[in-house]
Amino acid sequence: MTATARVLPAISTGRRVKNTFVQGLVWLAFGLAIIPLISVLWLVVKNGLARFDLTFLTHSMRGIAPRDAGGGAYHAILGTLEQVAIATVISVPIGLLTAIYLVEYGQGRRLARTISFFVDVMTGIPSVVAGLFILAFWILILGFGFSGFAGALALSILMMPTVVRSAEEMLRLVPTELREASYALGVPKWRTIVRVVLPTAFTGIVTGVMLAIARVAGETAPLLLTVFITNSINEDPFNGPQMGLPLYIFDQMGRPNDTAIDRAWAGALTLILIVMLLNLVARVIAWWRSPAKAR
Amino acid sequence: MAKQIEVADLDAYYGSHKAIEGISMTIEPRSVTAFIGPSGCGKSTFLRTLNRMHEVIPGARVTGKIRLEDQDLYGAGVDPVSVRRTVGMVFQRPNPFPTMSIFDNVAAGLRLNGRVRRSELEGVVEKSLRGANLWNEVKDRLSKPGAGLSGGQQQRLCIARAIAVSPAVLLMDEPCSALDPISTLAIEDLIAQLKNDFTIVIVTHNMQQAARVSDRTAFFNLAGPGKPGKLVEMDDTSKIFTTPSEKATEDYITGRFG
Numbered sequence: 001m002t003a004t005a006r007v008l009p010a011i012s013t014g015r016r017v018k019n020t021f022v023q024g025l026v027w028l029a030f031g032l033a034i035i036p037l038i039s040v041l042w043l044v045v046k047n048g049l050a051r052f053d054l055t056f057l058t059h060s061m062r063g064i065a066p067r068d069a070g071g072g073a074y075h076a077i078l079g080t081l082e083q084v085a086i087a088t089v090i091s092v093p094i095g096l097l098t099a100i101y102l103v104e105y106g107q108g109r110r111l112a113r114t115i116s117f118f119v120d121v122m123t124g125i126p127s128v129v130a131g132l133f134i135l136a137f138w139i140l141i142l143g144f145g146f147s148g149f150a151g152a153l154a155l156s157i158l159m160m161p162t163v164v165r166s167a168e169e170m171l172r173l174v175p176t177e178l179r180e181a182s183y184a185l186g187v188p189k190w191r192t193i194v195r196v197v198l199p200t201a202f203t204g205i206v207t208g209v210m211l212a213i214a215r216v217a218g219e220t221a222p223l224l225l226t227v228f229i230t231n232s233i234n235e236d237p238f239n240g241p242q243m244g245l246p247l248y249i250f251d252q253m254g255r256p257n258d259t260a261i262d263r264a265w266a267g268a269l270t271l272i273l274i275v276m277l278l279n280l281v282a283r284v285i286a287w288w289r290s291p292a293k294a295r
Numbered sequence: 296m297a298k299q300i301e302v303a304d305l306d307a308y309y310g311s312h313k314a315i316e317g318i319s320m321t322i323e324p325r326s327v328t329a330f331i332g333p334s335g336c337g338k339s340t341f342l343r344t345l346n347r348m349h350e351v352i353p354g355a356r357v358t359g360k361i362r363l364e365d366q367d368l369y370g371a372g373v374d375p376v377s378v379r380r381t382v383g384m385v386f387q388r389p390n391p392f393p394t395m396s397i398f399d400n401v402a403a404g405l406r407l408n409g410r411v412r413r414s415e416l417e418g419v420v421e422k423s424l425r426g427a428n429l430w431n432e433v434k435d436r437l438s439k440p441g442a443g444l445s446g447g448q449q450q451r452l453c454i455a456r457a458i459a460v461s462p463a464v465l466l467m468d469e470p471c472s473a474l475d476p477i478s479t480l481a482i483e484d485l486i487a488q489l490k491n492d493f494t495i496v497i498v499t500h501n502m503q504q505a506a507r508v509s510d511r512t513a514f515f516n517l518a519g520p521g522k523p524g525k526l527v528e529m530d531d532t533s534k535i536f537t538t539p540s541e542k543a544t545e546d547y548i549t550g551r552f553g
Binding site for chain 1: 346348351353376377378379380381383384386388390391392393394403404407408453456457460
């Protein structure tokens with residue numbers, strides 16, 4: 001016992017104190033970070049459950065007078081799903097191809113550096129500005145009306161840089177050895193990218209895309225300027241004003257009745273659930289495609 | 296199937312840095328040629344010029360001639376992709392494709408090149424895995440991920456993957472340096488078998504290994520600090536390790552430097 005103590009000297013008091021102190025800091029930081037998350041979730045669930053029912057999920061606000069109870073967010077859910085889906089369809093291919101260019105072909109060329117710079121700039125664009133741009137360009141200059149599609153265009157401007165950055169990071173993580181192994185088999189570069197690099201980075205890219213979707217699904221300002229607001233169901237994203245869940249929350253919160261406030265909370269709960277559901281789906285896809293899983 | 300390689304006055308660069316200079320040699324078919332020399336002397340660079348893998352690195356280029364039988368590898372209109380189909384490569388660290396099963400890893404070369412007939416594929420995979428002495432260990436778990444094998448098995452899997460596209464030449468860049476002695480022995484036995492069908496070039500830091508597996512040995516060295524690597528001498532392995540003609544070679548293999 002004493003022999004081991006002599007061979008391995010005891011940890012000094014100073015080190016013990018420092019260790020405890022830093023450990024305490026880490027726990028404190030963790031606690032501080034988790035408080036807003038938990039309280040937001042709890043608040044939304046508590047207030048949202050009051051109106052989170054079947055009527056809410058299947059009815060629009062058409063014909064619902066300001067003070068009426070009832071009504072729902074079906075038109076907003078539909079709008080959000082359509083707008084986000086279109087934005088994803090637009091921005092994921094463009095973003096992914098840009099990331100592939102930057103990682104696999106650009107390699108320090110001036111064009112790649114320029115693109116990289118502008119992607120950084122785009123990441124910092126306030127969402128209102130994206131909305132204003134589409135409003136000015138698509139709606140005022142080109143003369144298309146308010147529509148879900150215009151909103152999707154604004155959202156895709158916000159999504160693209162996020163997709164590029166996350167996909168770029170993931171592609172860079174693919175070891176060069178794998179590319180070389182593929183080249184050494186006489187596989188052309190494009191095929192190596194499609195069959196080796198992309199599948200290896202697949203899980204990470206899906207996660208990145210989901211984060212981009214989650215970020216964009218809650219955007220209000222650009223939709224306000226491009227989709228406008230309606231109380232009716234509009235299934236066609238290319239014609240006429242639509243609704244979106246963030247717009248719905250914004251709209252209902254602005255009304256001075258308890259019934260409307262309740263609907264707003266239920267809308268917020270729905271939005272969170274949709275994003276969570278999408279994340280879950282992405283996880284399942286990623287797990288199903290993951291290399292670690294023995295098939 | 297196996298082919299002769301003739302190199303004449305080859306220089307290789309990384310950007311403006313000249314890595315190897317003035318290399319000329321003949322590599323005989325159906326034999327094992329070993330490259331030895333101290334670290335950084337350009338053995339691996341030279342090996343990678345033999346299947347045009349060198350130019351994959353941005354800014355890397357080559358001057359001089361390499362002939363595979365009668366064809367100039369660097370001639371105009373020669374596609375590097377088709378060169379690599381004929382001259383296969385095994386790397387220092389085993390690098391099976393992590394997203395693919397054992398079967399898919401071996402089939403990768405054929406499949407990624409677009410030739411897919413399941414029945415044909417099964418035959419090739421079994422033949423290649425047998426050729427790499429791995430068939431008996433993995434035949435019951437071909438659908439399991441290739442990354443789940445041990446290091447030595449992974450390296451043999453990579454060799455199976457390389458021979459599945461039936462190349463004429465097989466380049467090996469220190470294939471055993473990440474492996475334990477038992478796995479090394481397995482790979483060395485394999486090399487001895489493979490030379491019946493392929494031209495094999497192996498880079499190694501292990502001189503006993505060079506002496507054990509190779510028919511001819513080439514010794515590379517730096518011309519001086521900061522200078523490009525050079526071929527010092529190339530001869531039958533037995534001669535290099537007993538009576539080398541150059542003093543530098545003797546110093547290196549007897550351990551007096553490097």
